[in-house]
Amino acid sequence: SDTLYPGVYNPNLKWEETTTWNVGLDMGWWNNRLTVALDWYLRQSKDLLSYIAVAPGSTTTNMLDQNIGTLENIGLEATIGAKPIVTDNFTWSTSYNVAWNRNKITKLNNEGTYVTTGGITGAIGNTCQVHQVGYPAYSFMLYEQVYDENGRPIEGCYVDQDGNGQIDSNDLVIKHHKDPTVTMSWNNSFSWNNWDLGIQFRASIGNYVYNNVLAGNSSLSRMYQNGLNNLVRTDNYFDGSDNYLSDYWLENAGFVRCDNITLGYTWSDLIDGNLRLRLYGAVQNPFVITKYRGIDPE
Numbered sequence: 643s644d645t646l647y648p649g650v651y652n653p654n655l656k657w658e659e660t661t662t663w664n665v666g667l668d669m670g671w672w673n674n675r676l677t678v679a680l681d682w683y684l685r686q687s688k689d690l691l692s693y694i695a696v697a698p699g700s701t702t703t704n705m706l707d708q709n710i711g712t713l714e715n716i717g718l719e720a721t722i723g724a725k726p727i728v729t730d731n732f733t734w735s736t737s738y739n740v741a742w743n744r745n746k747i748t749k750l751n752n753e754g755t756y757v758t759t760g761g762i763t764g765a766i767g768n769t770c771q772v773h774q775v776g777y778p779a780y781s782f783m784l785y786e787q788v789y790d791e792n793g794r795p796i797e798g799c800y801v802d803q804d805g806n807g808q809i810d811s812n813d814l815v816i817k818h819h820k821d822p823t824v825t826m827s828w829n830n831s832f833s834w835n836n837w838d839l840g841i842q843f844r845a846s847i848g849n850y851v852y853n854n855v856l857a858g859n860s861s862l863s864r865m866y867q868n869g870l871n872n873l874v875r876t877d878n879y880f881d882g883s884d885n886y887l888s889d890y891w892l893e894n895a896g897f898v899r900c901d902n903i904t905l906g907y908t909w910s911d912l913i914d915g916n917l918r919l920r921l922y923g924a925v926q927n928p929f930v931i932t933k934y935r936g937i938d939p940e
Contacts, residue, residue: 652706660687673930677723685715692748692759710757711750713779717743732834739827745778756783765886766859771820771852777821782852783821784817784889795890797880801806818892823848836920840904851895853936855885895939897932 662685670677710782725736750757750773760771760780772783777839785800803813826845831838858864859874861883873879878890885891906922932939 646830647832650706652708654898655707656689656709658687658689658691660685675725678720681719683717686712688712688923692757712748713745714748715743715745717741717817725838735831737870738918739831740847741825742823744939745821747775747777747779751776760852762886764853772816774816778821781816782850782892783814783816784892785809785813787888787890795878795888796880797885800888805913818850820851821849822846836908836910838906838908840902842901843869844901845898847896850893851893851934851936853891855936857891893934895914895932897930897934897939899930900928902926903928
């Protein structure tokens, strides 16, 4: 017969509470041919919710939603809108947005330690991220990889941070985080007689990704486990599969992306002015510029 367990239950769970202070300034010149919007905000969230590991034997699961602490977000945002060219036949409208954000954990309920999160697929029980006071949420915590004179990673060789002659959890380093520090967008629209053209760009800077797919499929030892498995194309293959906690897999996922290009033509006076018709073609996501080696940095 099957053993029955009670459902997972956290009697102390409560809603997050967020307090936000916001200051904005909007300006416009030349009948709004040029506009500028500036915003500053401070957002504090307490009783921060996270799905994290729990102590073995304390409940009937190894992961549970819990209130773990307090998070602070501070940011600046600027938006500039303009019509640089306006003539009888041609108009160019453009808008540019740039935003800077820093988030930091200011308190944890289990003071004096960190909260692990970000489970790694293929490495049972291992995590690659932490919540730690003084650092952004979901910061990465991994071993610092050692490289040879040719810039290739030395398998199983990491920096001994505390200098005690052995590699253990005290040598894990908190470095980088998953959220961008700066985001930008740039939208443009052009119209010439009956033609119109629209182009949208977007950028993200400062965000990192743990490339779990690459980590799990760059090991030669996995080729014939449970049948023939595919390996991904990479510059370096490892003999074993115990390299999951190396920061070699932590990649800069910043990007510049063109979201959309649209070209259209409008017939504004058909059937004696009773019909307006626009024919257009659009390309979604035509290109992405990034150092990230996975499929999509987002």
